[in-house]
Amino acid sequence: MLDPKLKQELYNQAQTAYGQAYVPYSHYPVGSAALFSSGKIYSGCNVENASYGLTVCAERNAIFQAVAQGERKLIGIAIAVPTDVFPSPCGACRQVIREFAEDCPVFLINGQGETRVTSLKALLPEAFGPEFIELV
Numbered sequence: 001m002l003d004p005k006l007k008q009e010l011y012n013q014a015q016t017a018y019g020q021a022y023v024p025y026s027h028y029p030v031g032s033a034a035l036f037s038s039g040k041i042y043s044g045c046n047v048e049n050a051s052y053g054l055t056v057c058a059e060r061n062a063i064f065q066a067v068a069q070g071e072r073k074l075i076g077i078a079i080a081v082p083t084d085v086f087p088s089p090c091g092a093c094r095q096v097i098r099e100f101a102e103d104c105p106v107f108l109i110n111g112q113g114e115t116r117v118t119s120l121k122a123l124l125p126e127a128f129g130p131e132f133i134e135l136v
């Protein structure tokens with residue numbers, strides 16, 4: 001279980017992060033905040049591109065910020081949007097989360113400030129991961 005204060009901080013940072021989203025094409029801002037084993041939280045937003053396929057999701061931007069600072073173990077990740085419908089991480093982001101956590105809580109926050117908790121295992125069952133390669 002995550003410390004309630006840390007969890008609240010994760011929610012706050014994910015909500016703040018979508019304010020920086022660069023979304024001139026989809027107009028769908030997403031913010032994410034990822035807690036790593038050092039106890040630090042890293043946040044990110046989605047960044048789109050005129051060449052649409054180059055868009056990077058909020059979750060990956062948050063995680064890659066962390067990894068670039070030397071973090072390797074993801075403890076939990078929050079995803080926030082300003083819309084009524086809860087967010088859900090895309091398939092690519094689920095796989096990137098799996099790279100740094102075998103399982104972890106995934107906190108979803110909608111525009112009403114309501115929250116839902118799921119897990120990586122629920123979102124990506126029977127996942128492929130780095131240990132498959134290391135065992136070869």
Ligand code: THU
Pocket residue numbers: 023026028030045046047048055056057058059079087088089090093
């Ligand atoms: N997006 C995210 O940033 N995270 C998600 O969980 C779902 C999708 C972004 C990508 C794109 O900028 C916009 O949302 C619409 O797909």
